[in-house]
Structure formats: structure tokens, C-alpha cells
Amino acid sequence: MMASESLAALREFAAELAWLAGKLTLRYFQTGVAADYKSDESPVTIADRESERLMRQLIEQHYPQHSILGEEEGETRPGAAHRWILDPIDGTKAFVRGVPLYGVLVGLERDGEPVVGAVNIPAIGDFLTAAKGQGCQWNGRPARVSPVSRLSEALVLCTEVSGMRIAGREAAYGRLVAASGQQRGWSDCYGYVLVATGRAEVMLDPIMNAWDCAALAPVVTEAGGTFTDWTGVPGIHAGEAVATNGLLRDAVLRTLAGS
Numbered sequence: 001m002m003a004s005e006s007l008a009a010l011r012e013f014a015a016e017l018a019w020l021a022g023k024l025t026l027r028y029f030q031t032g033v034a035a036d037y038k039s040d041e042s043p044v045t046i047a048d049r050e051s052e053r054l055m056r057q058l059i060e061q062h063y064p065q066h067s068i069l070g071e072e073e074g075e076t077r078p079g080a081a082h083r084w085i086l087d088p089i090d091g092t093k094a095f096v097r098g099v100p101l102y103g104v105l106v107g108l109e110r111d112g113e114p115v116v117g118a119v120n121i122p123a124i125g126d127f128l129t130a131a132k133g134q135g136c137q138w139n140g141r142p143a144r145v146s147p148v149s150r151l152s153e154a155l156v157l158c159t160e161v162s163g164m165r166i167a168g169r170e171a172a173y174g175r176l177v178a179a180s181g182q183q184r185g186w187s188d189c190y191g192y193v194l195v196a197t198g199r200a201e202v203m204l205d206p207i208m209n210a211w212d213c214a215a216l217a218p219v220v221t222e223a224g225g226t227f228t229d230w231t232g233v234p235g236i237h238a239g240e241a242v243a244t245n246g247l248l249r250d251a252v253l254r255t256l257a258g259s
Contacts, residue, residue, distance in 0.1 A: 007115065011131040014106045014118035014215075017058055017086075018129075021051040021104045022122030025089055029123055030098040043092045048072055051088035051104065059084050071211045083109045085214035085236075091188035100124050103189040107214025107236070114236050117218035119189055126193055130222035138197050138223075145225040145245035146198040151255065154201035154248055156180040157194065159187035167206035167240075172230070172256045176202070179255050192216045195243045196223040202252055204242040206230070213241055230256055 028047040035043035052070045059068055067080035071087050084106065089095050091102035100123030108116035115132040128143060130136040136143040148154055156176055158164070164173040177183050180202070186194060189212070191203035196219050205212075213236035217227040221234075226249045229238035244252050 007131050008134065010108055011116050011118070011129055011134065013062060014084075014108060014116050015127075015129045017055045018104045018106045018118035018120040018215075019127070020058070021055050021088060021106075022120040024051050024054055025095070025102075025104065026122050029095065029100075033096065035092065035096045043096055044072060045089070045092060045096065047095065048089045048092060052086055055084075055086050055088065055106065069211065071209070081111055085109060085114075085211050087189075087211040087215070090212060091190070094188060101186065101188065101190040103193070105189055105211065105215035107211075107216075107218070109214065109236075114214050114217045117215035119193055119215050119219055121190060121193060126190075126197075128193060128196060128219050130218040132218060132222070134222065136196060136219050136222040143197050143219075143223040145195060145220075145223050145247075146201055147247070148201050148245060149247040151179050151181075151248055151251045153181045155182045155184065155194075155199075156202040156204075157184050157186050157191035157200050158203065159185070159191065159205050161185070163206055169206040169230070172258065173204075173206075175255050175258060176204075176252065179251075188212075189216060192220055192227075192241075192243050195225055195245060196220045198223075198245070201245045201248050202243070204230070204240075204252075204256075206240050208239060208241045210236050213237075216241070216243070228253075 067077040067083040069075040087105035095102040106118040194200035
């Protein structure tokens with residue numbers, strides 16, 4: 001078992017990666033940077049590529065035995081006990097449009113469990129880190145989810161309403177909208193940051209990749225919330241995500257299920 005001091009060191013390293021990569025992305029932010037489009041029609045920019053390359057180089061220098069899974073360059077050393085999971089720009093569509101709600105995500109799995117997360121929203125200065133059993137820090141102070149316990153008072157967020165229809169989840173999302181107090185489209189990783197810091201109660205997406213989730217799961221759970229699939233199973237590989245403040249977990253899952 002890894003000593004807690006070692007987990008703390010890995011958390012600090014994750015924070016350094018997210019910080020440096022975030023600074024790099026700001027060099028291109030609001031400059032009219034062009035986007036290319038990948039086979040899945042998602043955009044990618046020079047900032048995405050350079051940010052991931054920087055983080056990969058630093059990991060190789062410090063932890064050459066660890067695996068790396070990144071959105072842009074795939075996986076190295078599959079099967080290693082430790083795997084860094086990187087999203088160099090979560091919210092590239094927002095980044096390209098000059099919207100400041102994109103983030104750099106750095107997660108670490110140990111034996112398949114997400115144990116460390118760092119989330120940097122560099123354009124607005126929100127920075128969160130978490131490690132299993134060590135809590136979540138938001139700009140140097142403890143982060144905690146909100147105390148709202150009624151779904152009718154909850155703020156619910158999602159990335160794209162159209163994604164609910166594409167994923168066949170339009171009816172489920174409609175039930176949650178009808179049962180909740182407010183709904184906004186503060187999207188991508190920023191919505192999960194809002195849940196972890198007590199500024200929203202629910203964030204959900206019907207389509208997610210591991211690199212979208214790996215940093216967010218420790219951040220949300222160590223802040224006192226829950227991070228699961230749409231049936232309530234914790235994890236980052238389900239291809240979907242629901243984050244709650246914990247108090248509303250059961251009500252949200254029941255509403256989504258129509259029960």
C-alpha cells in the first residue's frame with residue numbers, strides 16, 4: 001500500500017502538471033487559434049497538443065515506470081500499477097471561442113482506482129486538487145459541496161442539452177429538469193468544479209471519456225460529493241457521469257430512472 005506521504009507527493013506533482021499546462025494554454029487563449037477536427041468531429045488545437053506533450057515529458061522524467069493515457073496521444077505502458085490520465089484542454093470548443101470555462105485535467109489511477117485529481121481553470125483562476133483520504137483543496141482552502149437537500153432547490157448543470165437527445169437520455173434529463181430548481185449549461189469540467197465547491201448541486205453528462213472523468217472523481221468525492229454513472233455505480237470508465245453533493249444522490253438517480 002502506498003504511504004500517505006507518497007500520495008501527497010503525487011498530488012503535488014499533479015498540481016504542478018496542471019499549473020504548468022494551464023499557463024501554456026493561456027498563451028493561445030483568445031488569440032483566434034485555429035482548430036482541426038478529429039475523426040469523432042471533436043476539435044483539437046495546437047494548445048491541446050503542446051499542453052499534453054508538456055505533461056507527458058514531465059511524467060516521463062519523474063515517473064518513467066508509470067503509464068500515461070492522454071486524449072491526444074493515447075496510452076503508454078498499459079497495465080502499469082499507476083496510470084496518469086490527461087485531458088490537456090477539457091472544453092476545447094469553449095477554448096476556441098474564447099470562453100474562459102475550459103480546464104486542464106490531471107488524474108491518477110492506482111490499481112484501477114482514481115486516487116488523485118488536479119483541475120485548473122486557468123482563465124478564471126480556479127484551481128482544485130484532491131487525493132484519496134486527504135480532502136479537496138480549492139485555491140488553497142478546503143472545498144466542500146453544498147448543504148442543499150431538496151431537489152426542488154437544486155441547481156442542475158450539463159454540458160450540452162443536445163447530447164441528451166443523441167444519447168437517448170432526453171426523457172430522463174427532462175424529468176430532472178422538471179424536478180429541480182434551476183438549470184444552467186455551465187459545461188465541461190467547470191460544472192463539476194461548481195459541484196465540488198458548493199456552487200451547484202448536480203452536474204451530469206451522458207457521454208464522457210476516462211480523461212474527462214479521472215481528475216474530477218477524486219475532486220468531487222473528496223469534497224463530500226458523489227461521482228458515479230447514471231445508475232449510481234462509482235467509477236470513471238462508464239462513458240457517462242453524474243456528480244452530486246451527496247445529499248441529493250438518491251433523489252437524482254431515482255428521477256433519472258423514472259422511479
